[in-house]
Amino acid sequence: MCELLFILSIVLLAAASAACVYSLHADSGWFHAHARRLFYLSAVPFLGAGLIRYYPFGLRDFINIVSTIWGHFYVLAFFLYLLLAYLDLSRWKAHWRPIGAVALPFITVVCALSLPFMGSARSIQVGFANHLLSFHVILAVVGELFFFFSFAGSLLGLYLERRLKRKTSLRLTGNLPSLETIDHFNTWSVTRAVFFLTAGLVMGIALVWINYRTLFLFSLKETMMYLSWVFIVIILLLRRDGRLGMGRVNAVNVLLFAAVIAMYVASNVIMNTGFHSFR
Amino acid sequence: MSGADTNREVLLVGISHKTAPVELRECFSLDGDRSRLFMERAASRGVEEIVYVATCNRVEVYAAAKNPRAAAAAILDLLEEFSCVPAAESGGAVYKKYSREAVAHLLSVASSLDSMVVGENEILGQLRECYKGAVRDKRTGPVLNKLFHQAFRTAKRVRTETNIARNPLSIAFIAVELARSIFEDLSKRKALLVGAGEMGELILRYLAKHGTGDVVIANRSLANAERIAREIYAEAHIVPLEDAPAAARETDIIVTSVSSRDFVFTADSAREIMRRRGARPLFLIDIAVPRNIDPAVAELSDIFLYNIDDLKSIADENLKSRLGEVELAARMVEADAREFMEWHEGLAAVPAISRIQEKFEEIRRRELDRYRKKRLKHLSDEDFHLVEELTNQIMTKTLHNPITHLKKYADGTRGHRGEHPLEEAVRIIMEMFDK
Numbered sequence: 058m059c060e061l062l063f064i065l066s067i068v069l070l071a072a073a074s075a076a077c078v079y080s081l082h083a084d085s086g087w088f089h090a091h092a093r094r095l096f097y098l099s100a101v102p103f104l105g106a107g108l109i110r111y112y113p114f115g116l117r118d119f120i121n122i123v124s125t126i127w128g129h130f131y132v133l134a135f136f137l138y139l140l141l142a143y144l145d146l147s148r149w150k151a152h153w154r155p156i157g158a159v160a161l162p163f164i165t166v167v168c169a170l171s172l173p174f175m176g177s178a179r180s181i182q183v184g185f186a187n188h189l190l191s192f193h194v195i196l197a198v199v200g201e202l203f204f205f206f207s208f209a210g211s212l213l214g215l216y217l218e219r220r221l222k223r224k225t226s227l228r229l230t231g232n233l234p235s236l237e238t239i240d241h242f243n244t245w246s247v248t249r250a251v252f253f254l255t256a257g258l259v260m261g262i263a264l265v266w267i268n269y270r271t272l273f274l275f276s277l278k279e280t281m282m283y284l285s286w287v288f289i290v291i292i293l294l295l296r297r298d299g300r301l302g303m304g305r306v307n308a309v310n311v312l313l314f315a316a317v318i319a320m321y322v323a324s325n326v327i328m329n330t331g332f333h334s335f336r
Numbered sequence: 337m338s339g340a341d342t343n344r345e346v347l348l349v350g351i352s353h354k355t356a357p358v359e360l361r362e363c364f365s366l367d368g369d370r371s372r373l374f375m376e377r378a379a380s381r382g383v384e385e386i387v388y389v390a391t392c393n394r395v396e397v398y399a400a401a402k403n404p405r406a407a408a409a410a411i412l413d414l415l416e417e418f419s420c421v422p423a424a425e426s427g428g429a430v431y432k433k434y435s436r437e438a439v440a441h442l443l444s445v446a447s448s449l450d451s452m453v454v455g456e457n458e459i460l461g462q463l464r465e466c467y468k469g470a471v472r473d474k475r476t477g478p479v480l481n482k483l484f485h486q487a488f489r490t491a492k493r494v495r496t497e498t499n500i501a502r503n504p505l506s507i508a509f510i511a512v513e514l515a516r517s518i519f520e521d522l523s524k525r526k527a528l529l530v531g532a533g534e535m536g537e538l539i540l541r542y543l544a545k546h547g548t549g550d551v552v553i554a555n556r557s558l559a560n561a562e563r564i565a566r567e568i569y570a571e572a573h574i575v576p577l578e579d580a581p582a583a584a585r586e587t588d589i590i591v592t593s594v595s596s597r598d599f600v601f602t603a604d605s606a607r608e609i610m611r612r613r614g615a616r617p618l619f620l621i622d623i624a625v626p627r628n629i630d631p632a633v634a635e636l637s638d639i640f641l642y643n644i645d646d647l648k649s650i651a652d653e654n655l656k657s658r659l660g661e662v663e664l665a666a667r668m669v670e671a672d673a674r675e676f677m678e679w680h681e682g683l684a685a686v687p688a689i690s691r692i693q694e695k696f697e698e699i700r701r702r703e704l705d706r707y708r709k710k711r712l713k714h715l716s717d718e719d720f721h722l723v724e725e726l727t728n729q730i731m732t733k734t735l736h737n738p739i740t741h742l743k744k745y746a747d748g749t750r751g752h753r754g755e756h757p758l759e760e761a762v763r764i765i766m767e768m769f770d771k
Binding site for chain 1: 504617637642649
């Protein structure tokens with residue numbers, strides 16, 4: 058049942074992604090409205106799948122959710138849902154369509170990638186059990202997700218800049234936010250990414266200190282996480298400084314996000330040895 | 337609505353940019369007083385409802401009359417008389433349309449499908465003005481009122497449900513739209529006009545109209561720059577032409593239209609401007625011929641340079657996209673014209689419906705009065721009011737089905753025709769009271 062509901066949510070998400078991308082291309086309000094509806098509709102089987110798997114919900118289960126490999130993906134997708142719904146209610150509401158055109162396919166891919174791990178027993182091996190571990194994971198994941206939104210914004214920015222430079226028709230550019238709006242959104246996202254990731258890392262350091270009386274265990278995964286944090290801070294500094302120009306910062310943002318996501322996949326899915334890995 | 341109001345047919349007599357040159361169209365164009373007199377004279381010659389429409393692209397007279405052919409002839413005579421153009425000269429240019437064709441034409445005109453620039457916005461406002469004038473002079477009746485309101489609704493639908501009016505065609509408006517694609521809030525942006533060319537002035541006018549925060553004008557003749565400032569943006573800063581590069585460092589939008597053999601902005605000077613102003617985007621519009629800005633400037637990061645040909649090709653692209661929407665819009669017009677015609681044909685049943693309702697109401701009132709005086713005199717006013725409401729409800733519900741059917745039969749498409757009229761009549765009456 059859980060698998061069935063999860064697959065149903067992926068199908069609905071795929072439909073929402075297609076409708077959202079097409080609505081942007083064809084400037085169709087009808088498809089936009091349906092993309093939104095399908096997105097919210099897909100949340101029902103998605104939440105249903107999570108409830109079936111983890112009900113009844115205790116503190117122990119909460120740690121289980123974030124420490125198993127599928128649970129980790131689930132939390133990632135869950136917060137993507139939450140953030141996208143939040144954007145729909147926030148001051149970025151008018152720009153939900155172009156952001157959704159990148160974010161919806163991304164959630165679909167995250168969910169689809171997690172399918173093979175639904176039956177996997179692999180979980181984070183940290184050598185201790187502490188309820189703060191859940192908060193460490195959640196804060197770090199939310200930080201990475203905000204970084205994803207800045208990546209989505211950067212892609213849009215590069216696309217819009219390319220169209221404006223090529224001097225093509227206004228048909229598509231008219232549906233996108235202005236370059237400056239996209240830039241403000243990206244700075245907004247990266248600022249939050251740094252905040253949440255820093256909070257997540259501080260909590261991680263505290264956990265390591267409590268359990269091992271050291272701040273750093275020199276594991277590959279820890280190094281990768283700190284490197285991600287450094288990348289995100291670099292992006293924030295470049296955006297705040299403003300000397301490099303919107304286009305170049307967007308390009309750097311896209312490249313560094315690709316590097317971070319590669320490290321994320323490597324450290325969470327492929328790597329299965331050492332501290333903090335999924336085994 | 338009286339019976340006389342319900343058998344009027346819609347007709348149209350007119351000329352437009354499609355049938356007549358401007359020299360002829362302007363002869364038929366009447367100013368306020370003369371158009372009022374024209375409508376008054378038409379009314380005296382049997383044209384019951386009339387709206388005179390005159391824009392730069394068309395002169396059209398919409399009317400509703402019991403005898404549409406005679407009304408069209410009268411309108412044509414009057415147009416000839418008021419314009420002093422003999423029928424022989426205007427004959428080929430004038431068109432006459434009746435009934436559904438006239439209705440569909442007005443709906444097309446309001447939706448700007450018949451305009452010189454398809455999708456333009458002005459026509460709807462012009463139609464509204466002409467219609468308001470006719471209403472003020474009491475020249476309209478139930479048919480034209482309904483028709484014009486339908487035309488306004490159709491036009492709104494076409495504009496909101498298709499992309500026909502979406503992409504701008506004017507060079508100045510395209511420039512504003514591009515600025516909006518780059519900057520979040522134009523009110524926080526500064527524009528610089530270099531030179532006082534006509535098109536540059538127009539673009540600046542549009543930018544100012546759409547809320548550009550501050551304006552600088554750099555020109556050889558300061559008197560001319562002051563004139564532009566007076567007309568467009570009173571608080572504009574005026575600087576000599578040589579100071580344009582220095583002024584450019586502080587601005588976000590630059591419009592150049594100065595007559596010069598050399599580039600006003602070279603790649604090097606643009607690089608220097610960008611270095612001084614930081615990496616904020618800069619929007620350059622070069623509408624001068626020969627060009628004022630070195631095309632190599634477009635290669636620089638965060639600079640968006642458009643020349644007159646770039647803007648023109650976007651206008652052409654937008655026009656193509658508008659024309660692609662015409663078919664969809666025409667289908668909407670056709671559907672709404674059909675709906676109007678169904679309503680119009682249904683008008684034939686209005687006198688009969690009114691008569692039935694009056695008769696039933698008369699019976700109800702009479703019986704209520706009779707009962708109030710004798711068998712219901714013990715009821716309080718409040719209770720009797722309830723009885724009144726009850727009988728009214730019964731009457732309304734009893735009549736609902738027959739009236740609905742009567743309207744359907746009246747449009748002629750759903751009515752029954754047969755060899756035995758009595759049998760048919762019985763069948764219709766039975767159907768009317770059938771659920």
